[in-house]
Each structure stands twice: as C-alpha cells, then as structure tokens.
Amino acid sequence: MNQYTIFPFQFARLSQNDILMVNECGDFLFLPEDIFQLFVNHTLPETSEYFCKLKSHIFCADENIEIALQKTAARYRTRKSFLREFTSLHMMVITLRCNQHCEYCQVSCADRDAHKYDMSKETAIKVIDMIFQSPTQRPKIEFQGGEPTLNWDVVTASVLYAEKIALQQNKNVSFVICTNLTGITTSQLEFCKDHNIAISTSLDGERSIHDSCRKDKSGRGTYDAFMEKLETARKIVGEDMVGALMTTTAFSLNKLKDVVDEYVRLGMDGIFIRSLNPYGFAAEQSATLGYSMESFVEKYLEVLKYIIGLNARVFFPEQFATLLFSRILSPFATGFVDLQSPSGAGISGAIYDFDGSVFPADEARMLARMGDRHFCLGNAATSSYHDIFAGRKLKEMTSGACVETTFPCAFCVYQAFCGTDPVRNYLESGSEVRNMSHSPFCIKHKGILRGLFDILRKADDMTKDIIWSWITYNPSLVRRI
Ligand code: SF4
Ligand code: SF4
Incomplete structure (x- = not known):
C-alpha cells in the first residue's frame, strides 16, 4: 500500500x-x-x-x-469569489403593463391602460437609494416589466438619478432595458444610446415559431413589428448593445435548429437555449406550451452539437454551455444568479416590484403575482437596507440554499458546477430546501452537465478550440473553414 x-x-x-x-x-x-x-x-x-x-x-x-x-x-x-460582489444585479419592475400578450408571459402582464401597476418616480428614487447601499462597486440596473418603455418617464428619471449617485459614490453603474421592442420609439432608442443602456429583447425564432407565442393584445403575431424595430434599434444603439433571448416552448422544441439558423441569419452574437419556466401564463398554459425536462435535455444536447458544428465556419457561442464549460475548465467564478451555491437569490441579484416590494429573484415576484408573497423581503420605501439584505429571512434562505448541504447534491459529481433555486423548490414542493432527486431542475442540470462532459471526453482539437473560443470570447482561436 x-x-x-x-x-x-x-x-x-x-x-x-x-x-x-x-x-x-x-x-x-x-x-x-x-x-x-x-x-x-x-x-x-x-x-x-x-x-x-x-x-x-x-x-x-x-x-x-x-x-x-x-x-x-x-x-x-x-x-466562490462571486460572493464578494454583494449584490450586483438589481432589477426594477417599471410597470406590469404591456402592449403584448405573450402566451407564456411569466409575469402575467397587465392591460396597457392599467396604470395602477406603474412604478412611481418617488418609489424609483427610493429603490435606487437602496441599490446604492449595496457594497458592490459595479451595480447593474435592469429595467423590467411588463414593458418598461410604457412608463418611460420613470426609466429616464431612474437613469439620471442613478448616474448622479454613481458619480457621488465613485461607482460604475450600468443599465439594461428588457423590452419587446415593438412599441419603442426613436427618441427612446436615442436616450438608450446617449446613456449606454444595453437592450435585452426576445426573439423565439423564425416567423412561425416567434408568432406562435409572442402576440399583441389582439392575438396577432409580432414578428414583423419586432424585425422592423430590431433594425432601427441596432442602427441607433449599435449592434453590440442589442441582445436577444429565446424561450423554448412545445412549438419550438423540435425546431431548435431553425431557431439557431434565424439567430445566425440575423448576425446575433450567440444564443441562450432557455427552457420554459412554470410561472404566470406559462403555468396556466403548461398543457399546450410545456414538455418534459428529459425531452428538453435531449433536444438541447442535439442542438448544441449542431451549434458546435456551425462554429467551424462562424463564431456563434451557445451561452449556457459557455457558462458551464467556463466553470468546468477554468477556476474563475462565473456570475449567473440562477445557478449558484449559495443561491444567487438576494445576494447576487434582487428585484424591486412596481410598488417597491423587494424580492430575492425575478421568479419570486412572478410567484407573488400568482398570489404567494412568501419571498417578499420588505419594501424599498418603508424598510431599511439592513432589514432587507441582512435580515433573518434572506439569511435563512441563503444558508439553506447550498448544493453542498442538499440531498443528493452533496454527493453529486456535478456539484461544483451546479447551483440551487429555492424559489423553484418552493413552487414545486412547498419547501425552499427539498430532495432534488428527480426534480425538473436536477434532471435538466444533471443531463446537460453529463452531456457536456461527454463532449469534452470525446472532443477533437477543433472542438476544444471552439469551446475555448466561447469561454474567452475570442473568435480567432478557431481556424475556420
Ligand atoms: S412576455 Fe414580456 S412582452 Fe410578452 S406579454 Fe409578458 S411582459 Fe409583455
Ligand atoms: S445535478 Fe442535481 S444532484 Fe447534482 S448538484 Fe445539480 S441539482 Fe444537485
């Protein structure tokens, strides 16, 4: 021995x-x-x-x-160095109103004229005061909805006030606006350009896929309106400042290659193949829009191989795989609030609802919209920063939300790359901490991580170069055909 x-x-x-x-x-x-x-x-x-x-x-x-x-x-x-950046992502729900009515809207958007769901300027100022009490030097403020451009005065007031406070505190603030783009105006886009506000929008794929879920209030598809505004937004704000996200539904699950082709055709800088989250209208419509997590994993790995193949001629990362490969192949922390241990809820990201209520994650406010305010940490207008971010509720939630202490994660080979989601656990089991075996969260991440290790195990030099070009965002690492 x-x-x-x-x-x-x-x-x-x-x-x-x-x-x-x-x-x-x-x-x-x-x-x-x-x-x-x-x-x-x-x-x-x-x-x-x-x-x-x-x-x-x-x-x-x-x-x-x-x-x-x-x-x-x-x-x-x-x-674990992401823990030093406490709390960097702050999402503000500027309004719950929306000009669209998407089949899977996870926030159960409100009617266009339901102004009671608008954040007021006073609330926005209180929220920003709270955001700047976070220790982070680089707060990122994300304007969400509904459709935030419908309450534009509050967006502009928030940006101007946040810029002023950032200057006083010598902090580096950045902004993102999440918009469906279909109602955005030229002057709004010019404001985004002038204040360096990145645009995050939604594109589900080519016309028939996009229109099957992303509809206006009268039920018509929004593809044409979206395309027109996408072009304008790219011209005014700049291509590199406009990104899109897709959501996989039963309509696109078997057509993910078509979705990828549409993104490549439009010159997008990559794609994040996202599964559907069971909140809001998506939960109500799960019989039509949903699918099993096993099928998602199968289709995800299939399209990932297709995307790796595409990279032999064009640089086009799949962003979820990039994040996981980066965790697997490099020692550095990757900020991704949805998949962290301890969970990123509250300590890496927080969301401020239109009425100032503070939640530790976007999904927690979606749950509140479904009638369950279990995760509400307080209100930016009436609670102190300390009450919310150093309070008993967030501490208890965070201390339980660790893969290292959850069954069977504590014994799982993928533990170092995975994370946990107390909000999803609570929604599915009634408890923030649960046995993760056979949960959709575990099926997804175990299946995908296993698939990624399989790719690594069999990777030839070209595949390795492609993976490293994604991790380092350096297209020149691959000698293309
Ligand atoms: S998903 Fe977004 S764009 Fe669609 S209805 Fe909901 S808030 Fe509006
Ligand atoms: S793959 Fe499943 S068991 Fe493993 S750490 Fe993730 S959730 Fe836990």
Whole structure:
C-alpha cells in the first residue's frame, strides 16, 4: 500500500471504462476503471503518469499535505469569489403593463391602460437609494416589466438619478432595458444610446415559431413589428448593445435548429437555449406550451452539437454551455444568479416590484403575482437596507440554499458546477430546501452537465478550440473553414 493521502472527491461512471472524478475545488479528471481502483485502494504507483495527474489536480498529496490544502482553499475561494460582489444585479419592475400578450408571459402582464401597476418616480428614487447601499462597486440596473418603455418617464428619471449617485459614490453603474421592442420609439432608442443602456429583447425564432407565442393584445403575431424595430434599434444603439433571448416552448422544441439558423441569419452574437419556466401564463398554459425536462435535455444536447458544428465556419457561442464549460475548465467564478451555491437569490441579484416590494429573484415576484408573497423581503420605501439584505429571512434562505448541504447534491459529481433555486423548490414542493432527486431542475442540470462532459471526453482539437473560443470570447482561436 502506498502512503499518499486521498482528498475528498465525487465520481460517476460515464461509460464502462471512464470514470469522471471532480474534487472540492472543481478540478476534474477522467480515469479508466482499473486505474481508479488502484488509486482508491492506495496501490497506484507514485511514479505513474496517472498519479502525477491526480496529484497536480489535488485529488491526493504524497508528503506535503499542508501545501495541497492551501492550494485547495485558494481555488475554492476563487470559485466562490462571486460572493464578494454583494449584490450586483438589481432589477426594477417599471410597470406590469404591456402592449403584448405573450402566451407564456411569466409575469402575467397587465392591460396597457392599467396604470395602477406603474412604478412611481418617488418609489424609483427610493429603490435606487437602496441599490446604492449595496457594497458592490459595479451595480447593474435592469429595467423590467411588463414593458418598461410604457412608463418611460420613470426609466429616464431612474437613469439620471442613478448616474448622479454613481458619480457621488465613485461607482460604475450600468443599465439594461428588457423590452419587446415593438412599441419603442426613436427618441427612446436615442436616450438608450446617449446613456449606454444595453437592450435585452426576445426573439423565439423564425416567423412561425416567434408568432406562435409572442402576440399583441389582439392575438396577432409580432414578428414583423419586432424585425422592423430590431433594425432601427441596432442602427441607433449599435449592434453590440442589442441582445436577444429565446424561450423554448412545445412549438419550438423540435425546431431548435431553425431557431439557431434565424439567430445566425440575423448576425446575433450567440444564443441562450432557455427552457420554459412554470410561472404566470406559462403555468396556466403548461398543457399546450410545456414538455418534459428529459425531452428538453435531449433536444438541447442535439442542438448544441449542431451549434458546435456551425462554429467551424462562424463564431456563434451557445451561452449556457459557455457558462458551464467556463466553470468546468477554468477556476474563475462565473456570475449567473440562477445557478449558484449559495443561491444567487438576494445576494447576487434582487428585484424591486412596481410598488417597491423587494424580492430575492425575478421568479419570486412572478410567484407573488400568482398570489404567494412568501419571498417578499420588505419594501424599498418603508424598510431599511439592513432589514432587507441582512435580515433573518434572506439569511435563512441563503444558508439553506447550498448544493453542498442538499440531498443528493452533496454527493453529486456535478456539484461544483451546479447551483440551487429555492424559489423553484418552493413552487414545486412547498419547501425552499427539498430532495432534488428527480426534480425538473436536477434532471435538466444533471443531463446537460453529463452531456457536456461527454463532449469534452470525446472532443477533437477543433472542438476544444471552439469551446475555448466561447469561454474567452475570442473568435480567432478557431481556424475556420
Ligand atoms: S412576455 Fe414580456 S412582452 Fe410578452 S406579454 Fe409578458 S411582459 Fe409583455
Ligand atoms: S441539482 Fe442535481 S445535478 Fe445539480 S448538484 Fe444537485 S444532484 Fe447534482
């Protein structure tokens, strides 16, 4: 028996002869079964190539355990460094009114003239005062709705006030407006240009796919109106400042390649293949719009391979895979509030509803819109920053929302790259912390992570270059056909 010390790790058999091992700091290795058996039985020769790999990735140490532990701690701290940016993403619901009526609207938007759902300027100012109490040096303010351009005076007042406070506090504030674009005016776009406001819009795919869900109040598809405004927005604000998101529904699940082709045709800088969230109208319409998470994973991995193939001729990242590959292949933290441990809810992102109510996540306010205010942390107009962000409710929620302490995540080989979502847990099980086995969240992330490791295991040089070009956002890493 050899005297090396084995450090904690998780493992899974990906194929008959390939064992995936991942340690506490997220380093991974594939080992053949026989080598794995030798290693765990302390009989792997310390002179072997595999032993050197295991030691350099800190799966074990021979003599100097203290140094190996210090390296593990340093890598762990780096991976969790997103926690230092408390709280960077702040979403303001400028109004719940909308000029559209999308089939899957997760916020259950209100009628165009229902002004009671508008945020007032007074509330917006209180919200911004609260945002600037966050320790982060780089607050990002995202204007959401409904359709925020319908309450434009409050958007402009918020931007001007936030810029003033940022200057006083020497902070670097950035803005995003989430808009369906169909009603946006030239002067609104010019304001976005002048104040460096990025535009995040929605495009579900080519005309028939987009129009099947994204409709105006009379039930007509919005594709034509969207395309016209997309062109204007790109001209005025700049192509790099206009991004689009898609939502996969039963209408597009079997046509994801068509969705990708539409994004490529329009010169978009990538795509995020998103599954449907079960909130608002999407929950009411789940029989028509929904699908099983197993089918989503299957179709996601299928289209991901298609996108990797496309990258042989054009730089076009799939953004969810990019995020996960980045976690797998680099030691750095990736800010993505929906998939973090501890959960990003409240500590990485927070949302301020039109009436000033503060929620730890967008989905929490969607839940409130469905009648359940369980996650409401307080109100920006009446509660103090300390009450909300250092209060008992957020502390209790965060301390339970860790994969490291949740079953079966604590024993899962994908733990270092995954996260947890207390709001979704509560919606599905009535409890913020639940057994994740067989939950749609787990089926999705386990399935996708397994698929990504499979891609890595079989990757040729071209595929590796493509993956690194996505992670580093450097198209020149790939020699294209
Ligand atoms: S999804 Fe967005 S654009 Fe569509 S109805 Fe809801 S708020 Fe309006
Ligand atoms: S949710 Fe599933 S995939 Fe993610 S860590 Fe937990 S058990 Fe693993």
